[in-house]
Amino acid sequence: xxxxxxxxxxxxxxxxxxxxxxxxxxxxxxxxxxxxxxxxxxxxxxxxxxxxxxxxxxxxxxxxxxxxxxxxxxxxxxxxxxxxxxxxxxxxxxxxxxxxxxxxxxxxxxxxxxxxxxxxxxxxxxxxxxxxxxxxxxxxxxxxxxxxxxxxxxxxxxxxxxxxxxxxxxxxxxxxxxxxxxxxxxxxxxxxxxxxxxxxxxxxxxxxxxxxxxxxxxxxxxxxxxxxxxxxxxxxxxxxxxxxxxxxxxxxxxxxxxxxxxxxxxxxxxxxxxxxxxxxxxxxxxxxxxxxxxxxxxxxxxxxxxxxxxxxxxxxxxxxxxxxxxxxxxxxxxxxxxxxxxxxxxxxxxxxxxxxxxxxxxxxxxxxxxxxxxxxxxxxxxxxxxxxxxxxxxxxxxxxxxxxxxxxxxxxxxxxxxxxxxxxxxxxxxxxxxxxxxxxxxxxxxxxxxxxxxxxxxxxxxxxxxxxxxxxxxxxxxxxxxxxxxxxxxxxxxxxxxxxxxxxxxxxxxxxxxx
Amino acid sequence: xxxxxxxxxxxxxxxxxxxxxxxxxxxxxxxxxxxxxxxxxxxxxxxxxxxxxxxxxxxxxxxxxxxxxxxxxxxxxxxxxxxxxxxxxxxxxxxxxxxxxxxxxxxxxxxxxxxxxxxxxxxxxxxxxxxxxxxxxxxxxxxxxxxxxxxxxxxxxxxxxxxxxxxxxxxxxxxxxxxxxxxxxxxxxxxxxxxxxxxxxxxxxxxxxxxxxxxxxxxxxxxxxxxxxxxxxxxxxxxxxxxxxxxxxxxxxxxxxxxxxxxxxxxxxxxxxxxxxxxxxxxxxxxxxxxxxxxxxxxxxxxxxxxxxxxxxxxxxxxxxx
Numbered sequence: 025x026x027x028x029x030x031x032x033x034x035x036x037x038x039x040x041x042x043x044x045x046x047x048x049x050x051x052x053x054x055x056x057x058x059x060x061x062x063x064x065x066x067x068x069x070x071x072x073x074x075x076x077x078x079x080x081x082x083x084x085x086x087x088x089x090x091x092x093x094x095x096x097x098x099x100x101x102x103x104x105x106x107x108x109x110x111x112x113x114x115x116x117x118x119x120x121x122x123x124x125x126x127x128x129x130x131x132x133x134x135x136x137x138x139x140x141x142x143x144x145x146x147x148x149x150x151x152x153x154x155x156x157x158x159x160x161x162x163x164x165x166x167x168x169x170x171x172x173x174x175x176x177x178x179x180x181x182x183x184x185x186x187x188x189x190x191x192x193x194x195x196x197x198x199x200x201x202x203x204x205x206x207x208x209x210x211x212x213x214x215x216x217x218x219x220x221x222x223x224x225x226x227x228x229x230x231x232x233x234x235x236x237x238x239x240x241x242x243x244x245x246x247x248x249x250x251x252x253x254x255x256x257x258x259x260x261x262x263x264x265x266x267x268x269x270x271x272x273x274x275x276x277x278x279x280x281x282x283x284x285x286x287x288x289x290x291x292x293x294x295x296x297x298x299x300x301x302x303x304x305x306x307x308x309x310x311x312x313x314x315x316x317x318x319x320x321x322x323x324x325x326x327x328x329x330x331x332x333x334x335x336x337x338x339x340x341x342x343x344x345x346x347x348x349x350x351x352x353x354x355x356x357x358x359x360x361x362x363x364x365x366x367x368x369x370x371x372x373x374x375x376x377x378x379x380x381x382x383x384x385x386x387x388x389x390x391x392x393x394x395x396x397x398x399x400x401x402x403x404x405x406x407x408x409x410x411x412x413x414x415x416x417x418x419x420x421x422x423x424x425x426x427x428x429x430x431x432x433x434x435x436x437x438x439x440x441x442x443x444x445x446x447x448x449x450x451x452x453x454x455x456x457x458x459x460x461x462x463x464x465x466x467x468x469x470x471x472x473x474x475x476x477x478x479x480x481x482x483x484x485x486x487x488x489x490x491x492x493x494x495x496x497x498x499x500x501x502x503x504x505x506x507x508x509x510x511x512x513x514x515x516x517x518x519x520x521x522x523x524x525x526x527x528x529x530x531x532x533x534x535x536x537x538x539x
Numbered sequence: 540x541x542x543x544x545x546x547x548x549x550x551x552x553x554x555x556x557x558x559x560x561x562x563x564x565x566x567x568x569x570x571x572x573x574x575x576x577x578x579x580x581x582x583x584x585x586x587x588x589x590x591x592x593x594x595x596x597x598x599x600x601x602x603x604x605x606x607x608x609x610x611x612x613x614x615x616x617x618x619x620x621x622x623x624x625x626x627x628x629x630x631x632x633x634x635x636x637x638x639x640x641x642x643x644x645x646x647x648x649x650x651x652x653x654x655x656x657x658x659x660x661x662x663x664x665x666x667x668x669x670x671x672x673x674x675x676x677x678x679x680x681x682x683x684x685x686x687x688x689x690x691x692x693x694x695x696x697x698x699x700x701x702x703x704x705x706x707x708x709x710x711x712x713x714x715x716x717x718x719x720x721x722x723x724x725x726x727x728x729x730x731x732x733x734x735x736x737x738x739x740x741x742x743x744x745x746x747x748x749x750x751x752x753x754x755x756x757x758x759x760x761x762x763x764x765x766x767x768x769x770x771x772x773x774x775x776x777x778x779x780x781x782x783x784x785x786x787x788x789x790x791x792x793x794x795x796x797x798x799x800x801x802x803x804x805x806x807x808x809x810x811x812x813x814x815x816x817x818x819x820x821x822x823x824x825x826x827x828x829x830x831x832x833x834x835x836x837x838x839x840x841x842x843x844x845x846x847x848x849x850x851x852x853x854x855x856x857x858x859x860x861x
Contacts, residue, residue, distance in 0.1 A: 051712065058819070061577070061623050070580035144578075144588040198595065203625070219624065220635065220811030222711045243712050247809040248819070251690060252706045258698050259705055415571025415824045418579045455586050457579070 048238050050537040052518065053262040054528075055253050055269045056223065056244040063214060063223070064203040066134070066187045067142050074182040075266060076244055079225055079531035080121075081208035082186055084112055084131070084164075085179035087525040089292050091348065091437045093176055094524070097126070097186060097209065098164075107171035107480050114162045118232045120188050121207045121214075128158035133189035135166075142197060149178045149441065171480045174348075174438030180293065180526055181210075183436070211237035211533040221246060238536035250386065254278060263518060266528045267291065267510025272388045276333055278513055285516040288335060288509045290527020295344035295435035295442065296510065300380075300396070300428045300503040301421065305463040308378060308405075309427050313371040315500040318428075319357035320364035321403045322396060328506055331392050335509030341493045343443055344507045347435045349476075349489035354497040364403040377406040381421070381429035384414050389430055392505075421457040432508055433458065437525070439489050440477040447492075447501060448473050464501035544845065551841040558837045559613065559830065563606050566826055572598055573622045573824045596622050609830065618834065619827035623820070628831040632813065636798070636835075638708055639805070639812030641724075642731055643797040650736035651743060651790055658747025659779065665752060673744065681741035689734040689807045696730060703729055706809040731808040735801055739793050743786055750782035757781075780854065787854055791847030799836030 056076060062068045065077035084098040093101070098112040118126040136156040139146050152172040157165050168175065178184055186209060191202045206214050209232075212225040223244040227237055245262050247253045254270045256262045257278055267290075270278060279286040302309040302318065309315060324338050340357075343350045382393035397407040407428075412420060420426050435442030445451050448470050451459040469492055476488035512528060514521055520534040574592035593599045597608065612619055618628035661673040680688075697705030704727050709715070715723050754760065755778050763773050802814035809815075813832055820828035851858045 053712070061580075062625055068577075070577070144585050148585070218811070219626075219631070220638075220815065221708060224712070241712075245707075245711060245809075246811075247706060248815060249706075249807050249809065252693070252807060252809055255693055255698055255705045259701065261704075261707070261711075412570070414579065414822055415569065415573075415576050417571075418575040419571040422575060453586060455589060 046238050046519070046534075046536040047539060048235075048536070049240055050238075052239050052242045052264060052532055052535065052537075054242060054244050054264040055256060055262050055266065056246055057253065057269055058248065059220065059246045060223075062203060063206045063217070065182065065185045065206075066138055067197060067203065069143065069145070069182060074529045076223055076225070077185070077206065077208075078181050078210075078526070078529045079212040079242065079533075080206050080210045080214055081181055082210045082531075083179050083181040083184050084114075084186070085176075086530060087177070087180060087293055087437070088523075089289055089525050091177065091292060091346075091525055093179070096179075096181075097131075098179070103176070108168045110166040110168075110175065112164045112166075114164065115232055116162070118209050119230050120190075120209055121228065122188075122191075123230075124188065124190050126186070126188075126209050127161045128164045129161075130186055130189045131164045132156050132158050133193060134187040135184060138187045138192060138197065139184060143183075145436075146178065146183055149174070149183075170478050172440070173477055173479060173485050174436075174440045177437045177441060181531070182526065182529060210531060212239075212242060212531065215241075233533075237531075237533050239532055242532055250274075257281075257513065263515045264521065264528070265513040267512050270513075271386060272331065272333055272335075275335070275511060275513070279511075283516050284513060285518075286511045286513050287522055288511045290512060290522035290524070290529075291508075291510055292346040293437050293525035295347045295437070296432050296508040297339060297342075297344045297435055298430065298432035298505040298508050299339070300430055300505065301426065301462050302500070302502055303424065303427050303462060304465075304501055305424065307427050308371075308373055308376055311371050311373075312499060313367045314373060315503065316357070317364040317367040317373075317403065318400065318405070318503045319500055320360045320367070321405065322357075322399050322503065322505075323359045324505060325359065327392055327395055331388050331395065332506065332509065335511055337507040337509075339504035339507050340497070342447065342496045342502075342504065343439050343489065343493055344435050346507070347443070348438050349486050351486075351490045351493050353490060354493050356497075357500075361403050368404060373404070375404065375406055377408050378427040379410050380407050381410050381412060381417060381426050383430040383432070384412055384417050393430060418457060421461055422455050424454065424461065424463065428503070429461075430505075431457070431461075439492075440473070444473040444477065447496060462501050464499070466495065466499065469495055540849075544849070547845050547848075551838075551845070554841060555834070555837055556610070559610065559834060560606065562830055562833045563609065564602075566824075566829055567602060567605075569824070571824055573826065574598060576823050577623070592622075609827075613834070618831040621820075621825055621828045623823045623825040624828070628827045631816065631828060632831050632835055635811060635813050635816050638810060639798060639801060639814060642728065642735065642804070642810055642812060643801055645728055645732040646736035646739070646801075647790075647793060647797060649732060650738075650740035650793070651786075653736075654740040654743025655747045655783075655786060657740075658744040659751060659774075661744065661748045662751035662755070663774070665748075670748075674748070677741040677744040679741075680737040681745070683737065685734060685738065685803050686807060688737055689731070689804060692730050692734055693807075703727075705730065706807075708809075708811050731801075731804050731810055735804045739789075742789060746786055746789060747782060750785055751778055754778045754782045783854055784851070787847060787850055791843055791850075794843040794846070795840035796836075797843070798839040799832060 056072050058072060060072040060076060063073060063077050065073055065081050082097050084096060086094045086096045088094055097115055099115045100113045102111045114128060120126055140150055152168050153166055154169045155167045188207050191207060192200060211228050211231050213228050215226045216224040225242045227240050247256055250271045254274045257265055302315050304310055328334060328336060337345060341350060341354050380393055383389040393409050397409055400407050421429055445459055447460060447464055449465040452463055453459055472488050472492040476485050479485045512522055517538040519536055519538055523534050524530045573596060574589050577592060578589050597605060621628050621631055624631055657673050661670045664670045693705040696703045707727055709723050709727055760777050763777050798813055801812060802818050805812045805815040806818055817832040
């Protein structure tokens with residue numbers, strides 16, 4: 025294991041080494057999995073769609089790996105003193121891929137009309153917005169109803185992509201024929217999609233940032249089998265394996281190949297945070313002591329090293345360490361079977377069997393469920409693993425038909441965007457597995473999250489979020505597992521591939537291939 | 540003969556509708572629906588989003604109404620719309636069909652030719668070392684799980700030796716045309732077609748061998764020998780022809796799988812065909828695509844059964860159709 029780690033560390037070092045001037049030309053061959061249903065990111069926001077569409081569409085901002093905003097379609101911005109007015113100045117000479125000019129009217133249409141209707145996640149954030157106006161062609165003003173702390177964090181391409189008004193206004197969005205030939209402002213244009221085989225994008229010659237992008241074209245290869253994706257890299261058919269392309273146990277082997285670099289950067293915005301849902305409503309899991317016992321019983325260090333090849337971090341808090349307002353000052357649950365047994369004795373657990381749903385996303389999750397079953401068995405908890413496929417898993421969670429279930433959710437950089445939804449009681453509703461599925465209710469937590477979202481200063485927000493993290497780690501509404509690491513593997517001569525907090529999803533605008 | 544074929548076609552149409560109805564209920568009995576899966580892939584959804592999706596797919600209607608709409612469509616040769624792929628199902632299936640037919644036909648021809656040839660050779664040298672070798676190989680192919688054989692073939696011929704491409708239909712981005720493209724597709728075809736054909740190759744071999752040996756013991760063969768016919772003629776005209784009957788039955792079975800039977804191979808080798816389409820549609824609960832693939836592949840099975848029955852008559856004129 026130690027040797028493997030050294031290899032990985034060496035590879036990480038190489039990837040950050042200094043490099044020469046960018047050169048134009050060349051092709052990127054990338055794996056895409058599964059095949060996206062559509063590339064129209066305004067309508068479909070699943071992972072593969074975002075990954076390809078991030079080259080075609082753009083948002084107003086990008087975020088660096090510390091989640092600080094960077095210019096994209098907006099070249100500058102101002103926030104008023106009271107935190108209610110956000111004014112964006114747009115980049116000059118931006119054109120849609122069909123040659124039409126991009127203006128502030130497109131921004132108003134995208135944010136106020138199109139995405140409010142189609143984008144579930146953005147819709148929730150936009151509820152804080154009173155008006156979106158365009159005083160002139162190059163200026164857009166967002167006025168808020170009350171201050172909203174994470175507001176500057178909702179402008180990346182996956183959250184608020186810009187949609188061409190001249191193509192979509194007044195049409196039936198879902199059935200617009202233009203959905204098959206996406207038109208954006210991004211560095212690459214859609215060229216061809218052979219279903220089941222590949223998607224091809226080509227350089228946007230009229231891109232507004234001079235000299236960019238460097239690459240001539242990008243091929244996204246659709247390869248359904250994880251072993252075949254590894255073979256595709258080994259045989260040189262593809263040069264870039266985005267995070268999650270190959271099974272975890274293959275990562276080290278492939279990263280050790282010649283001329284191969286690996287980076288775990290580019291996930292800071294998403295902050296994939298994994299936990300086990302624990303059903304707070306009924307059964308043994310409804311008892312706080314049982315839930316704490318589960319935390320003590322699990323050997324998360326083992327899971328991290330054996331199943332995740334030491335990628336990722338142990339999750340000590342409901343907030344990821346890359347997300348804003350994370351605090352380390354909470355009750356930590358180290359592997360301690362004795363404490364777990366004591367808690368179970370205290371509550372009088374009678375050995376009732378609990379059902380555990382693994383995540384049907386590949387081998388690693390199956391093995392992880394087995395490891396948890398064994399850990400819990402060691403302290404006397406009987407676990408039955410219930411196998412499902414993706415559709416069945418979705419349904420069981422949405423209908424609360426489980427005792428414990430693996431999952432991971434994105435945090436989107438701010439607790440108000442990606443954390444609060446899992447713990448506030450107003451978010452308990454059957455039918456969706458991205459809300460408070462565990463059924464946790466605590467008025468104090470509700471209040472703290474509500475205050476923190478609209479607090480104006482950072483200090484105030486930090487204080488409120490620290491308190492909420494302390495309460496949650498005491499109550500253990502869910503059993504936190506890991507902050508997942510999804511490393512991107514690529515040939516070392518591909519440079520500047522991952523430069524922002526959303527990694528390859530941000531497109532290949534800066535990437536170039538060294539001769 | 541014509542009347543026979545027409546009657547069989549009529550029966551086939553009724554069976555096909557029955558299969559469709561059965562499949563419809565089976566698929567809908569599985570937990571989960573496409574709206575939930577699509578929302579799951581998006582990583583976030585509120586009730587409005589999921590309700591909108593269900594309404595778009597017509598999933599909010601009663602099940603029988605959905606069935607009625609679907610059957611009504613099929614009778615007008617409309618297989619519906621794919622939620623997931625945003626395309627009419629018929630277009631989707633017909634765009635994928637050529638790749639599957641190329642793969643399964645090649646596997647079919649390879650396995651039938653090589654299998655019977657090996658079987659004849661083995662039976663002619665029964666008990667000798669070449670018979671033992673062929674029989675052992677056949678047993679090995681027969682017992683090897685398809686996915687394992689496929690992975691090992693890729694490991695050996697693509698990763699280690701780098702002789703053949705390990706997946707895909709053609710070299711993406713090479714833009715070959717004409718003969719160069721045919722050659723390229725051919726190279727990509729070798730590994731999947733061979734692994735797909737291995738199992739049936741073994742079956743044909745064993746069946747041919749056993750059948751040849753059995754027929755060679757029959758009285759009419761003894762008579763032919765007694766008449767002093769040369770053994771080559773006896774082998775070809777008397778034994779082989781009669782021994783082929785069970786092989787034809789089996790070939791009919793394999794031919795029935797030409798459309799839907801390559802799920803694993805197509806997935807492992809990233810072959811853009813029907814089998815993979817079906818597999819993905821199942822995982823995504825893309826009901827219309829699943830039903831469409833089932834429909835087309837059941838139609839093929841029925842068709843090949845008919846062809847097999849007719850073929851019997853040509854192999855052995857004593858068999859009558861009726």
